[in-house]
Amino acid sequence: MSQFIQQLLNGLFLGSIYALIALGYTMVYGVLRFINFAHGDVFMLGAFTGLYLNKLMGPILAALPWPVAILIVLVLSMAICAALGILIEWLAYRPLRDKPRLNVLITAIGVSLLIEYTGQLVFGATQQPFPAIIPKVNVGGLGGLTVTMTQVIVSVTAVALMIGLRFIVMKTKMGMAMRALSLNPTASSLMGVNNSVVISFTFGLGSALAAAGGILYASLYPSIEPFMGILPGLKAFVAAVLGGIGNIPGAALGGLIIGVTETLVAGYSDVLGIPSGYRDGVAFVILILILLFKPSGLLGKVEREKV
């Protein structure tokens, strides 16, 4: 039993990171109706920004208490990646506004590959260790369960960011404009909303969350490389579809479900009789199942494509 709870907890920690990435997919889909393929790569850039910040400010960070240090790294890398996300939208996607969706999709694939291979050139192709800013201690030992400090920080940060996002989307003017734009861009512009500004803001917000996801992921699995964004990105996308694409609470829920299922499949691979290497296939099976049975997702509404 305690092993099951342990696996469940591990799944939730991982799932909360998937949820952070999934939120970005879902928000961008909400305002622009397209899948931002490069989102997983912003997640990778977040981890590398963290690494380089640590290299750059190592002595200063070491002198600070670790919670302050991780907060500084987190906030700075979120800000840098938000700026990158806005830049990507402005350079690659904005020229294609009102163009066929397929063109935007192809561009997004191009952007994704460009980031990965430029990353390979700049950061090197090999795995790099991510600095342990959070001390490696166990905090919970109740009933044979182990919970590390890193896991606690990961889940607390993820939850705090999701609450923050909910506040922005539900309570601020910009958040209301985001919702209005995703429902009807024509009407929102007739309300005086500058849609371009809102789209930039959405990209910035989504990228910042992906960056935070990258730092947290790298803290859990402290070995990073330029292609690390592909699989988590893909799984987070499945999470977004599972929750109902365009639906913010759905993305968070979907992320948790994917994280838990994947961890359970890996943890009980001998019982289930499938190699633990198949854990990466779980998300894909879930994707096929949702597309077959409930393409609108758990919390989403059916949407008919308009002419």
Next chain:
Amino acid sequence: MKQYQSQLALIIALAVSLGVSLCSSSIDDYYLDIMLNVGINVLLAVSLNLVNGHTGQFSLGHAAFMAVGAYGSSIVTLEMGAAMIHVFGGHGWFAEGLTFLIALSIGGLCAAICGWMVGVPSLRLRGDYLAIVTLGFNEIIRVVLQNTSGDGPFGGALGLKGIEPYTNFFWVFATAAIAIYTISALVNSTYGRGFLAVRDDEIAGESMGVNTVRYKVIAFVTGSFFAGLAGGLYAHLRTTISPEGFNFLKSVDVVVMVILGGMGSTVGVILAAVVLTVLNEFLRDFEQYRMIVFSLLLIVMMIVRPQGLLPATVFQRRKQA
């Protein structure tokens, strides 16, 4: 006479590839290898063009279907090849050729079945879902193959080796010619007008009674079948295959050919496949920049010239004039 033009072209192409094949021993091995590569890539590009160009869907997992075909046909020749050759009358061009033909077809059929299983759930939805599902399928095929047992029929992460080198000039170019013929015939038939309706306007097509999902599935399954054949040819050319050889990047290579040539333009796509394969060969030393250039090409093409370098309309206009 005019109606038999394309059949005639096909027969000529088959004869020429047989002829070249018979004297292929006089061609330098290095150049012959490049030519065979070109042929396989043309086959891949033309078959992906049926999906991404003619029906306006978007598949990112062509290498996965190639992998299915490669593994399927290789397992047939490795496990049952000797027995089949014996049944067909012992060694000789006939028995080996028939064995290879059967193996290739089985590989292609496996790929087509996978295409059907992937296509049916995702093609009911909008184009970008197919992109993600095929990308996911590509990753999954790789992960699953890597996790098979090393001494089982799939060979695990190291893959398969010692595959008979059956692939030669004739097989490659005959298959490519048949693929081009079949796909052109499909697209140009009255039946094939449905494909174009799907691409040009899905909703309008549907309201005119075109069952868009059916056309999309037919196109996708046909494309997967030919990708499977390309995989079989590739396996029996290289004689070793591994899961890594069919990763996402292999799919992207094919996508770049289709986009550069012009989605929906068979001639443009064939030319792009030829040029890019040859270029790749000469740019091997710049491998690390290759994908950067490819990705920039994708982005710039979409912004500046989304119809490709040799769009289909160029040829149509010429035909009318």
Next chain:
Amino acid sequence: MLEIENLEVSYGSIKALHGVSLKVPQGSIVTLIGANGAGKSTTLRAISGLIKSRSGKVKYDGEDITNLPAHKIVAKGLCHVPEGRMVFANLTVEENLRMGAYLRNDKAGVAEDLEFSFQMFPRLKERIYQAAGTMSGGEQQMLAIARAIMSKPRCLMLDEPSLGIAPMLVRSIFEQIVAINKERGITILLVEQNANLALAISKHGYVLETGNVLLEDTSEALRKNPQVREAYLGG
């Protein structure tokens, strides 16, 4: 207040407007009538910046606003209630109204106008926390008008406010349109298929046909014009 000169609009190679000119004097209600496809909605969309015009001028308060982006035109006090209402279906009634006040920063003023909206259309108050998409067409039309008023416009363009709405509600909506004009001094450009009703509340009218202004006169005169009577007023 609003002056349009020779406005031309094309959709691809199809010309939708062939040089439309019209004037909306300050404080008045002006009606634009015409059959389906005559270019009424296109005219409004070109004025409010939703589509770009090929040539011609749109002047608002003497200022050239031709082809400004839509959000900048709203900021100048010219608000467009589009055809089909376009309320934000998943937002509540209150959120919809607050979206109308998106560009305003005077909290007290916004609260006051919110009250005014509820006075104008008491039904909206009953449904304040309801998602706008769940309301009837008539209620959505009320919301769309109230939402536009929230931006404190000096000129309002209404596109087919009676379309698809129960006759009883149409009456009360038109009463409110007159009240908005009289009490708040908002100039109104009204596009309607229901020419009878529209000409009854307006001073001046234009008749549009296939992208051209066919007739222009006082509403009184248009209602008596035999040509108009036959084509648009049901004989």
